[in-house]
Amino acid sequence: IAPVFVLLEYVTLRKMREMIGWPGGCGDGIFSPGGAISNMYAMLIARFKMFPEVKEKGMAAIPRLVALTSEHSHFSVEKGAAALGIGTDSVILIRCDERGKMIPSDLERRIIEAKQKGFVPFLVSATAGTIVYGAFDPLLAIADICKKYKIWMHVDAAWGGGLLMSRKHKWKLNGVERANSV
Secondary structure, three states, X not given: OHHHHHHHHHHHHHHHHHHHOOHHHOOOOOOOOOHHHHHHHHHHHHHHHHOOOHHHHOHHHOOXXXXXEEOOOOOHHHHHHHHOOOOHHHEEEEOXXXXXXXXXXXXXXXXXXXXXXXXXXXXXXXXXXXXXXXXXXXXXXXXXXXXXXXXXXXXXXXXXXXXXXXXXXHHHHOOHHHOOEO
């Protein structure tokens, strides 16, 4: 019966990519058991996309990477950095405003600082529904910054991604279609 489940997975994931706003549902995807592992998968993919040689040569063959995420993001971003050998010290926490949303100007400032120190920013993990406030980061502004600096944009939508199915609240995810992974 596996072919039936493979087909079901293919169709479901394609529909989910269409809901995100990726043209024609293009892209790829997998089911995962939760948000924590999904965030680590995003980090793994972003690292591989920027430095495919890491697969054969390991972390010693690539420069010091840094990931950037909101100070209100899920702990799994740091957990993923530890598991992938990037290190928790390589996760830069970006300040949030009084409503719990990432501040884009602080993100850009911290990217510039990291580059000046010789680090390579490879991932920005934005949040669609933070754990404490339920805040949605300004995805459009974050997407512009990621595009400018050629950094992988991930959106952790484990909490708020369901709003993609809401006519009333879908707007809170404006810009999610510009992410490299969700």
